Amino acid sequence: MKIEVVLTEAEIVQELTEAVEARDLPEKFFYWGPLPVRAWLARAADPAFAGLRCAWQQLAAKAAWLLEPFGPPIHAISFGAGDGSTDRLLLDAIRQSGRELKYYPVDASQALLEMACAGAEDLDIETDGIKADISSPMHLVFASDAAESPKLLLMSGNTLGGFDPLDHIKHLAQCLHGDDRLILDAEIYQIDGSVPHPDTLRQFAFAPLAALGVSADDGEVRFEYKRDQSIAGLHVTAAHFRPDRDLRIATPDREVLVQRGEHINLNFSYRFTTEALHTLLVERGGLRILDQIPSPDGRHLLLVCSR
Ligand SMILES: C[S@@+](CC[C@H](N)C(=O)[O-])C[C@H]1O[C@@H](n2cnc3c(N)ncnc32)[C@H](O)[C@@H]1O
Structure with missing residues (x-):
């Protein structure tokens, strides 16, 4: 397994202390360490997210259309890849189509990154993991430069929603060149304000403090x-x-x-409402939307964008 480390564990530990002192925990700590990783994997496995996986499977069925501008090998860089299970829905279809493929999962969580690398390697996909901070524009550019254009940039699991989306879309768009494709999904706002499974959400949100010995009581x-x-x-x-x-x-x-x-x-x-996502990507990100796939339950939207 090959993982390039741009963000070290020592830097993460130092940032964690500063974050607790500032009473403000950045997104990366909700996936760092055994307990938060377990809480995240439990939440991600919730049947409430089956619709999202369905949207990625529908995109995988259109892999031939998606890959038209690409010659071999196909390079796929995934920002906030997690354990890579969502990415693999698409990657496996590309692999099965006989196209040569190289995968670069990018994440701050060593444990999840190892799972992403191992999962792709099990499918015989050549994989280089990158441990980096995707909230840093410099790290984003560094990771996106891992492969030459044209390439696929992936952001799955409403990862965009864990950051300030206006800032983040601008930085992401700067990583996109020529025939590159950005494929991202986002959670759609429900009129009744409901969120999938509030119980796993509560455990997930509390996990970094629980890992530091804070009790629910x-x-x-x-x-x-x-x-x-x-x-x-x-x-x-x-x-x-x-x-x-x-x-x-x-x-x-x-x-x-x-x-x-x-x-x-x-x-x-x-x-996001669908309109808000369009405004964000097109007006704020300067991107073109080439395709969109709503999840069957209407809770997520998967979008394929280009410059
Ligand atoms: C919502 S999860 C999505 C994971 C995966 N893409 C999926 O669909 O299951 C967000 C991912 O982004 C990663 N992440 C959060 N903040 C990060 C940061 N600042 N730098 C790098 N990765 C980060 C987390 O470790 C986690 O794997």
């Missing part, structure tokens, strides 16, 4: 639903934790005292 995880006014149709769910007692949180570097009643910002997740 030490306070309460709350969710706040807001509109983001920067584009009509942008909605965000933000989780935070409020301790009921003073806590000494033992980060790997040092202990951080968090007092009763303070707020620790946990993760947030954007949901």
Whole structure:
């Protein structure tokens, strides 16, 4: 297994301590370490996400159309690849079509990245993992330069929704050249405001603090639903934790005292109306939408974009 390390574990540990001190945990910590990884895999396996996988399978059935501009080998770079299981729905179809393929999963989570590499290698797909921070424009460019254009850039599992989508789409668009294709999915806002399986969402949101020894009895995880006014149709769910007692949180570097009643910002997740996604990609990202596939349950939209 080959993994190039741009973001080291020492850097992640230092950032974790700073994040607890700032009472604000960045997205990468919800997938870092055994307990958060388990909570994420449990959430990702939830039947509520079957519709999303169905949309990727429908795209896989159109692989011949998707790959028209590409000569061999096909290079696929996946930002926030996770365990790679969503990507493999498409990659396996490409492999089965007899096209030569090289896969570059990019993630901050060593454990998930290893799963992505191992899963692709099991399918005999040549794989180079990249451990990098996709919230850093420099790391994004570095990872996207792993292969020459034309290439496929993938972003699956509503990964876009874990970042400020306006900033992130601009940085992603800068990685796209000529005949490159960006394939991403996003979660569609539901009129009734519902989110798939709130129970696994709560465990997932609390997992980084649980990994630091905070107990569910030490306070309460709350969710706040807001509109983001920067584009009509942008909605965000933000989780935070409020301790009921003073806590000494033992980060790997040092202990951080968090007092009763303070707020620790946990993760947030954007949901989009279809119109908001179009505005984001076309007007803010300067991209063209070549195809879109709604999931059968209407909870996700998969889009194929070019420059
Ligand atoms: C919502 S999950 C999606 C995973 C996968 N694409 C899927 O469809 O199952 C987001 C992924 O992005 C990764 N991630 C989050 N923040 C990151 C960061 N700043 N840099 C690199 N990877 C990050 C997480 O480790 C996780 O694997």
